Amino acid sequence: MAASPIAPTATGMRLNVRLTPGARAARVGDIVTDDAGASTLKIYVTEPPESGRANQAMIRLLAKLWHLPKSTFAIASGHAGRREVVVISGDNNELLAHFAEGGNKA
Numbered sequence: 001m002a003a004s005p006i007a008p009t010a011t012g013m014r015l016n017v018r019l020t021p022g023a024r025a026a027r028v029g030d031i032v033t034d035d036a037g038a039s040t041l042k043i044y045v046t047e048p049p050e051s052g053r054a055n056q057a058m059i060r061l062l063a064k065l066w067h068l069p070k071s072t073f074a075i076a077s078g079h080a081g082r083r084e085v086v087v088i089s090g091d092n093n094e095l096l097a098h099f100a101e102g103g104n105k106a
Helices: 052-068 094-102
Strands: 005-008 012-020 029-031 037-042 073-077 082-088
Touching: 005 073, 005 094, 012 052, 012 094, 029 052, 052 073, 052 082, 052 094
Parallel strands: 012 037
Antiparallel strands: 005 012, 012 082, 029 037, 073 082
16 A cells, blocks of 8 residues: 655645646546655546646645635646645644545545
């Protein structure tokens, strides 16, 4: 079993994501381990990667799934790549509960 792709920070949580734009359906996939040993959460969105549309779609999907405001999410790194680091502002315990209840399943 892969380690968790989510980790606490001083102001919330950090989520490692492997984003796939242009998918048939928007969904959250499995937790996978990359070649470097880092765990990432696979996320699929239907939008293309142009002009940040795929990143915006990912944030909308996570916000809807976790029942959190979109403003809670920000992309810390990977804006133009498939590997993203998303920071989620809020209480660590509450955010972990959201992730455990369905943040890694669609």
